[in-house]
Amino acid sequence: MRRREVVQFLGAALALPFIPRRAETAIKLGEALHRRLADVPFRTLNREQQALVTNIAEMIIPETDTPGATSVRVPEFIDLILTEWASEDERAPFLAGLADIDKRAATLGASGFVDLPAAKKTELLTALDGARDDKTGAGLAFARLKALTVYGYFTSKVVDQDILKTEMFFNGYQGNVPFTPAV
Amino acid sequence: MAPMTYDAIVVGSGISGGWAAKELTEHGLKTIVLEAGRPIDPAVDYVEHVRPWEKRYRGMRNRKQLERYQPVQRHTGACDEYASKFFVNDLDNPYSTPDGKPFYWIRGRQVGGRSIMWGRCVYRWSDLDFEANAREGVGVDWPLRYKDLAPWWSYVEKFVGIQGRKEGLAHLPDGEFMPPWELNAAEARGREILLQKFGGERLITNARLAVITENHLGRQKCHLCGTCYRGCITLSYFSSINATLPAARKTGNLTLRPFSVVHSVIYDPQTRKATGVRVVDGNTKEMFDVNAKVVFLCASALESTRILLNSATAEFPNGLGNTSGELGHNLMDHIMDGGAVGTLPFARDKREVGRRPDAIYVPRFRNVKTKQKDFLRGYGFEGRAFRQGWERGSEMSGFGAQFKRSLIGDLGPWQMDFGGFGEMLPRHENHIEIDRNLVDAWGIPALRINCAYSENEKKMQEDMVVTAVEMLEAMGATDIKPYKEDNPPGLVIHETGTARMGRDPKTSVLNGHNQVWDVPNVFVTDGACMASTANQNPSITYMALTARAVSYAVGQMKRREL
Numbered sequence: 145m146r147r148r149e150v151v152q153f154l155g156a157a158l159a160l161p162f163i164p165r166r167a168e169t170a171i172k173l174g175e176a177l178h179r180r181l182a183d184v185p186f187r188t189l190n191r192e193q194q195a196l197v198t199n200i201a202e203m204i205i206p207e208t209d210t211p212g213a214t215s216v217r218v219p220e221f222i223d224l225i226l227t228e229w230a231s232e233d234e235r236a237p238f239l240a241g242l243a244d245i246d247k248r249a250a251t252l253g254a255s256g257f258v259d260l261p262a263a264k265k266t267e268l269l270t271a272l273d274g275a276r277d278d279k280t281g282a283g284l285a286f287a288r289l290k291a292l293t294v295y296g297y298f299t300s301k302v303v304d305q306d307i308l309k310t311e312m313f314f315n316g317y318q319g320n321v322p323f324t325p326a327v
Numbered sequence: 328m329a330p331m332t333y334d335a336i337v338v339g340s341g342i343s344g345g346w347a348a349k350e351l352t353e354h355g356l357k358t359i360v361l362e363a364g365r366p367i368d369p370a371v372d373y374v375e376h377v378r379p380w381e382k383r384y385r386g387m388r389n390r391k392q393l394e395r396y397q398p399v400q401r402h403t404g405a406c407d408e409y410a411s412k413f414f415v416n417d418l419d420n421p422y423s424t425p426d427g428k429p430f431y432w433i434r435g436r437q438v439g440g441r442s443i444m445w446g447r448c449v450y451r452w453s454d455l456d457f458e459a460n461a462r463e464g465v466g467v468d469w470p471l472r473y474k475d476l477a478p479w480w481s482y483v484e485k486f487v488g489i490q491g492r493k494e495g496l497a498h499l500p501d502g503e504f505m506p507p508w509e510l511n512a513a514e515a516r517g518r519e520i521l522l523q524k525f526g527g528e529r530l531i532t533n534a535r536l537a538v539i540t541e542n543h544l545g546r547q548k549c550h551l552c553g554t555c556y557r558g559c560i561t562l563s564y565f566s567s568i569n570a571t572l573p574a575a576r577k578t579g580n581l582t583l584r585p586f587s588v589v590h591s592v593i594y595d596p597q598t599r600k601a602t603g604v605r606v607v608d609g610n611t612k613e614m615f616d617v618n619a620k621v622v623f624l625c626a627s628a629l630e631s632t633r634i635l636l637n638s639a640t641a642e643f644p645n646g647l648g649n650t651s652g653e654l655g656h657n658l659m660d661h662i663m664d665g666g667a668v669g670t671l672p673f674a675r676d677k678r679e680v681g682r683r684p685d686a687i688y689v690p691r692f693r694n695v696k697t698k699q700k701d702f703l704r705g706y707g708f709e710g711r712a713f714r715q716g717w718e719r720g721s722e723m724s725g726f727g728a729q730f731k732r733s734l735i736g737d738l739g740p741w742q743m744d745f746g747g748f749g750e751m752l753p754r755h756e757n758h759i760e761i762d763r764n765l766v767d768a769w770g771i772p773a774l775r776i777n778c779a780y781s782e783n784e785k786k787m788q789e790d791m792v793v794t795a796v797e798m799l800e801a802m803g804a805t806d807i808k809p810y811k812e813d814n815p816p817g818l819v820i821h822e823t824g825t826a827r828m829g830r831d832p833k834t835s836v837l838n839g840h841n842q843v844w845d846v847p848n849v850f851v852t853d854g855a856c857m858a859s860t861a862n863q864n865p866s867i868t869y870m871a872l873t874a875r876a877v878s879y880a881v882g883q884m885k886r887r888e889l
Contacts, residue, residue, distance in 0.1 A: 204726040210735070221385070228383075229390055266727075273724055287721075294720035294734065299379035299386065307735060308717075312376045314551040314681035316540075319511030323678035326736030327729070 188226040188235065189219075192256065193242055197222055199258050200245075200286070201293040203269060210307055213293050221296035222289070241285025245272070248282055330616040333359045333582065336604055337623045338589045338634065341440025343853040343869045344625035345567025345575075346483065350877035351623070352580035356884075359617060360575075361587040361606060363626075364415075364436030367443065367568055373558025374409045382408045402818055403433045405444045405556045413437065413444050419768035423775045430776040431817035432629065438585055440627065441820070442566035442866075444556040447537045448685060448709065449489055450863035451480050451500045455695065460859050463703055466657060466753035467829040469858050470839030473500070479871035486574075487565045487870070488543040491535035499690040499707075499863075505540045507533040512677035513712035513741035514687050517802050524801040528692050529794070534685040534709065537565035537867070546570065553682025564684070586610050588769045591638040592622060592647055592849060600848045600889075601647075604634075607769040621848045621880055621889060625873065628854035629658075629759055632825040633774050635836075635843075635851075636761050648826070648843040654836050655760055657753040657827050658776070659860045661819040662706075662784040664812035665791030666746040669804030671712065674741050678714065686711030689745065689798070691862055693790065702786040706749030706862045708795065714738035745798060747791030750862040751784050751816070753824055778816050821865050823854035841876040848889045852876045 186194050201213040201222070213219075226235050245268075249257040252264050260268065275283030276290070297303055304310050334356035337347045344360060351358040379386040388408045393401035400406045400414035415434040424430050435441040454473045461468035477500070484503040491504035510518060510533065518531040538549045546569060547561035555564045562569035575581040586609030593602045593616060603618035624631040632655055638647035646654045689708035693699050717734040725733075762775040792809045799807050816822075829835020832844035841856050843849040852873040854865060883889045 205731045206728055208728050208731065210731075225384070225387070229387065269726060273726060290726065291721035294717065295385065295387075298717040298720075298734070301378070301380040304378055304380060310378070312550070312552045317508040317551050317679070317681035317683055319509045319514070319677075319679045321678050321680050323676055323738070325733075325738070327732045 186220070186223045188239075189223050192246075193239070194219060194223070195258050196242055196245065196256065197289065199265075200269065200289055201296075203265065204290055204293045205297050211302055213297050216297055216300035216302050218293050218296040218300075221300075222292045225292060237280055238285055238288050241281050241283075241288070244282040245285060248272075330603060330618045331359065332603075332618045333357045334619060335359075335621045335623065336361065336617055336619040337625055338604065339363075339440060339624070339626035339630070339853065340438050340567050340572065340583065341435070341625065341627060341853070342442045342445065342567065342866045343873045344440065344623070345442060345571030346870050346873040347623040347625050347852060347877055348567075348575040348581060348583075349571040350874050351881070352575040352578040354877065354881045355578075355580065356621075356881070357580050357582075358575070359582040359584060359619070360572075361589055361604065361617065362436075362438050362440075362583065362585045363588040363609060363630075364438065364440075364585060365609075366583075366585045367438045369558060369560055369562070369568060372412075373560050375552055375554045375557040375559060377409055377557070384408055399431055400433055402431050402814075403820065406433075409554075410444060410557045420773075421765055421767060422773050423762045423765055425775075425777055428777060428779055429815040430778045431815055432776065432822070433817065433820045434627065434630075438572070438583065439566050439568040443558060443568065445566070445866060446685070446820075446864060447555060447564050448688070448864040449484070449487070449491075449502070449535050449537050449867035450688075450707075451502055452476075452861050452863060452868065453498045453500055455498045456859070456861035456863075459704060459861075460753070465703070465859070467827065467831070467834050467858055470828055470830045470835075475839075476868070476871050476875065479875040480867065483867065483870040483874055486544070487537050487570070487867070488539035488541075488546070489535055489537055490533070490540045490549075492533040494530065494532050494690075496530075496690055498695050502535070502867075504535070505543070508540065508681075508683055510687065511679045511712055512674040513671050513743065516673050517671070517712065517743060517798075520802050521798060525692075525798075528696075529689060529798060530692075531687050531689055534688045536685055538684060539563050544570070545573075549684075551681035551683065553684055555684040588771065589626065589634055590614065590769075590771050591634060592624075592846075594638065594640050594643070594647055594846060596640065596642055599846070601846055607771065609769065612769060620884065621850070623873075623877070623880075624849065624851045624855070625853045628822050628825055628857075629774060629776070631851050631853055631855045632759060633761070635826065636759075636774075637772055643845065648836055648845040648849065650845050651832060651834055651836055653755075653827060653834060655825050656755050656758040657824040657858075658757040658759060658778050658822065659751045659753055659824045659857065660778075660816040661821045661860065661862065662749045662751055662780055662788050662816075663746060663819050664810070664814050665706075665749075665788035665795070666708065666710075666744065667792060667795035667799055667807055667809040668742055668744040669796075669799035669802075669807035671741040671743050672803045672805065674712075678738060683711075685709065686713075692794075693787075699790070702783045702790065703752065704750040704783070704787070704862065706747045706787055706791055708745040708747050708791070710743065710745040712741050712743045714741055743799060743802065743804060745795040747788065747795065748819065748862055748864070749784060749787040749791065750860055752781065753827070753859055754781060757816075757824075759825055776817075780816055821854070821860065823857035823860045823865060826851050826855040827858045828856050829858060840879040841872055842879070847883075848880075850876050850880060
């Protein structure tokens, strides 16, 4: 029996000195986002962080001909995991890393990540995607966000049932079925 | 309350207890099975088809609850958000260990015991295993050889239903097999390559599993949902719930009493036999006795020995049946967590349909024909070739529409994992005893477990990593990741020994028929009886030993020798 911990997305990370959240600043949010955030209670992520997490999650898995991360409520899942599942040793570096992402955006001339022009957002996330092994900061936060976004997306009911069409009953096993990737 | 009286008592309803119940009742004995835990109803309790989105943490486990109530049990992967209910509450079931010497004791207290969550791998032993102790001067010689147990393996295998592939190996004898699932494209290619490069010495074969591929004795063939450890509504894998207890019930001779925590065996110094057992009701905590002509202890290795240790009398001050002084000693587990995983360069154009619960096995190849310098005995590998599908997304570069399309429409390359399972030697100093300062939730004295791996096991684990990497390299794998983890014993959940069988009452607790030398109407047929543990997964051997012991006990009863 293999009994490894299967899911360790928020595995022990190095403790970071506490970085205070930026003062609340008015941030521009899309109207739909405003509406959605208004009726869902987030417990760990503040409004700024929600906007940031939602923005990045949707960039990782965008809406195409199939739903994106936001419409299957990945940000809510991430908030739940941060609130109830993660330990303080995991949560604090993650939130500090989010702040770091905004700091990186500030060096590019915006007040925060969500205010960057689309091309700059892609540029910054591409850089962070290459820094996923970092033990702290923006790279760490992006690595966790990516893992939780992928997991939250593919384990949602809509994706599991309607897109992956997961079956429970097979009439025998086949191990040699022709396969061509659909990408 | 007046004692209840039966022909036979079986303590425990797991793999061994289920078999004892089936065999005793089918021989016409009125039998009571005393199970410490709650009843299980497949229609209500089985959760193999529950999807992640039905669980609060999507299958990522309820960590805080585990940390609070199951700080030991949580170390096993099966104690997850779906199946943690099949593992004990550690607060109710305490035990102690010396500082710096942890032992993970993973338990299931319910009707069916751990047969609900077991790994279902079933491998026979050969005389390479039975003769090892005698040959090397380790522990005591087994009072058995392959020929003694072979007919009993056949007997239980036919009832259990096993999918496996005949290989004709002398050191891993074939059993009674149903047609196996095919190897997947990558495993089949791997088998060919290893046959070429290692001349048959390192062999990829089908995992031999107690999962049926044809309808069998009222159970439906496996539907390949892939999560056996959570139950099986079609009863396709073998467990006490799915197979032996229903067979016992059919005889009309079975009484099954859940919530019955056995405290001790009651010994009569006049007759020098047991009269029955003392039980604590799991709910009311009232104590009562059950009498019978014969007692089968099948409570799991450490629990059966705990009962005997808690049954001390003036004549047996160190535990019932402990004239030898070996009761509680020679505790073993297996050693795992040595191996490697790598990415295979072939079969990208093939996929699998259906999820096999287990896939492949590499039988032992160390100390079979050649001799290792740095360790005795050997190990086998469990493994599989798999494609990660969307789960590779957290490791894969990229994001955005193309990234998403790839996770949905592609499966990633095949990966191959080999994880070793090696033999642990019996050593007197690895032992359990009663902790005089600790009781469980039912007031029953709890165990203190003293156990550690020795250099022999550690050397073996290092070798697992080396040979796993060699096999992956032979297959042309890239991105090979060796792994070795330093987990405490217990976690393989193959704990055995502590009431070993032997040829001499001076050095063993049980004779060659699992009968307590000192108290002939008490039999111990679970893992406690083992004199060594080979490297094979143990449950099918407990089943065979149990059926054999019942046959012997019934014969003795008929001849009025018990």
